[in-house]
Amino acid sequence: MGEAPAFFVDDLQNEPLNGFELKNGTCKTNTTIGYKTYVIGGADDGTLSIEVQIFDRNRGEWVHPTVHGTKPMSCKGHSAVLLKDRILVLKKGSKPDDQIWFLEFDTEYVRQLQKNLGTEVVAWSKGVTGNAEKPIVISGPSGVGKGTLISMLMKEFPSMFGFSVSHTTRAPRNMEKDGVHYHFTEKCLMEKEIKDGKFLEFASVHGNLYGTSVEAVEVVADAGKRCILDIDVQGARSVRASSLEAIFIFICPPSMEDLEKRLRGRGTETEEQVLKRLRNAEAEIKEGKSSKIFDFILYNDNLEECYEKLKKLLGLDGFVAAAPKSEPKEIILPMDHSLSKIDDKIIINCMPSELDKDSKNLIMLDVSSLKGGAPGRTRGLDFQAVSSFSECLTGANQFS
Ligand SMILES: Nc1ncnc2c1ncn2[C@@H]1O[C@H](COP(=O)(O)OP(=O)(O)OP(=O)(O)O)[C@@H](O)[C@H]1O
Numbered sequence: 001m002g003e004a005p006a007f008f009v010d011d012l013q014n015e016p017l018n019g020f021e022l023k024n025g026t027c028k029t030n031t032t033i034g035y036k037t038y039v040i041g042g043a044d045d046g047t048l049s050i051e052v053q054i055f056d057r058n059r060g061e062w063v064h065p066t067v068h069g070t071k072p073m074s075c076k077g078h079s080a081v082l083l084k085d086r087i088l089v090l091k092k093g094s095k096p097d098d099q100i101w102f103l104e105f106d107t108e109y110v111r112q113l114q115k116n117l118g119t120e121v122v123a124w125s126k127g128v129t130g131n132a133e134k135p136i137v138i139s140g141p142s143g144v145g146k147g148t149l150i151s152m153l154m155k156e157f158p159s160m161f162g163f164s165v166s167h168t169t170r171a172p173r174n175m176e177k178d179g180v181h182y183h184f185t186e187k188c189l190m191e192k193e194i195k196d197g198k199f200l201e202f203a204s205v206h207g208n209l210y211g212t213s214v215e216a217v218e219v220v221a222d223a224g225k226r227c228i229l230d231i232d233v234q235g236a237r238s239v240r241a242s243s244l245e246a247i248f249i250f251i252c253p254p255s256m257e258d259l260e261k262r263l264r265g266r267g268t269e270t271e272e273q274v275l276k277r278l279r280n281a282e283a284e285i286k287e288g289k290s291s292k293i294f295d296f297i298l299y300n301d302n303l304e305e306c307y308e309k310l311k312k313l314l315g316l317d318g319f320v321a322a323a324p325k326s327e328p329k330e331i332i333l334p335m336d337h338s339l340s341k342i343d344d345k346i347i348i349n350c351m352p353s354e355l356d357k358d359s360k361n362l363i364m365l366d367v368s369s370l371k372g373g374a375p376g377r378t379r380g381l382d383f384q385a386v387s388s389f390s391e392c393l394t395g396a397n398q399f400s
């Protein structure tokens with residue numbers, strides 16, 4: 001706390017409008033919520049970095065918040081709009097997939113962090129159009145055939161599913177590739193990243209640390225695919241308790257003897273590791289069958305039959321691959337724009353030149369169905385091009 005020489009207290013005490021750019025050239029915006037003013041932006045050193053400072057009006061002093069989530073890259077300026085629990089930040093002159101960001105100040109995630117850390121916290125999350133399909137969590141004892149079933153699904157439906165690449169501290173097996181099968185990492189590094197909030201879940205499994213990073217799940221959804229997680233029962237329990245809505249499937253072996261045969265047959269573990277995995281399997285099967293974590297239990301006796309059942313419960317039996325999905329809507333926000341807000345709709349006035357004044361010059365950004373947020377993406381944004389403010393209220397014209 002204390003001084004923040006790059007910012008101008010006088011400007012703030014004159015109470016400029018929310019989202020107003022404080023000073024030409026510095027490209028900062030300020031947004032006042034109660035007695036706090038959130039100042040977003042940075043000094044113009046060629047590229048404008050996006051920093052966050054809070055001015056506490058009661059105390060008359062600056063607060064340097066703990067900033068979580070992935071921070072937006074520098075840009076040529078931005079606009080800011082106050083929403084219920086976050087500030088919408090529109091970056092100017094950025095690529096379509098990098099122009100909408102949210103600075104969360106009162107979401108569940110931020111409130112929890114504030115409670116744990118006892119400091120002022122804000123968190124960044126990137127805005128994404130459209131929604132992600134519910135991820136699929138697949139659990140079961142080691143050697144039951146989870147990986148085999150997932151590979152079959154990914155091979156038959158390559159454009160539909162994507163695999164969540166976990167982090168692990170175990171050593172790679174012969175054919176395993178870093179970044180494909182796992183992100184192979186060091187224990188101390190993974191522990192630090194867990195502390196930094198980068199993981200959706202993690203667990204100690206058979207003597208090694210495994211975990212699903214938030215990013216691992218988000219990149220699959222960014223690619224328009226449905227994410228599949230292959231994680232143990234502890235991890236499934238953590239995901240069940242998280243805000244991620246998913247379908248939970250437990251794969252059971254027909255018998256312990258079959259499981260042992262499969263594990264030994266795979267030939268990837270030492271005798272000591274095989275015994276450890278088999279010991280853990282008994283407790284996992286008990287929990288998988290009895291706990292309320294899983295929506296479905298599948299017995300993997302005959303592989304083909306089990307695969308057919310898996311496809312059936314995912315609604316894929318008799319599925320004929322459809323034409324590829326249309327590309328997501330892409331718009332580029334012009335540098336020169338002004339903003340208005342009507343309920344959950346942000347109207348971006350693109351200020352057309354005289355030459356193209358007949359064209360639609362308003363973009364409506366609908367923020368009524370936002371989902372998710374830090375430490376992942378904020379999804380559910382929708383754009384429409386409109387030609388008048390009254391059209392924004394009816395939402396008649398789809399952006400094309
Ligand atoms: N229904 C089945 N019948 C016989 N063998 C099977 C069946 N399903 C899988 N297997 C074989 O069992 C072995 C273990 O399968 P897989 O590696 O898919 O297990 P997993 O559950 O992913 O294990 P882990 O959790 O250790 O990664 C493999 O050699 C695989 O070919």
Ligand SMILES: Nc1nc2c(ncn2[C@@H]2O[C@H](COP(=O)(O)O)[C@@H](O)[C@H]2O)c(=O)[nH]1
Nearest residue numbers: 142166202203205210211212230231232235
């Ligand atoms: N909780 C988590 N468990 C995970 C994750 N990734 C894999 N696993 C589970 O670990 C065991 C062993 O896997 P192996 O590749 O060493 O045979 C298996 O049950 C996996 O499901 C994770 O990110 N989190």
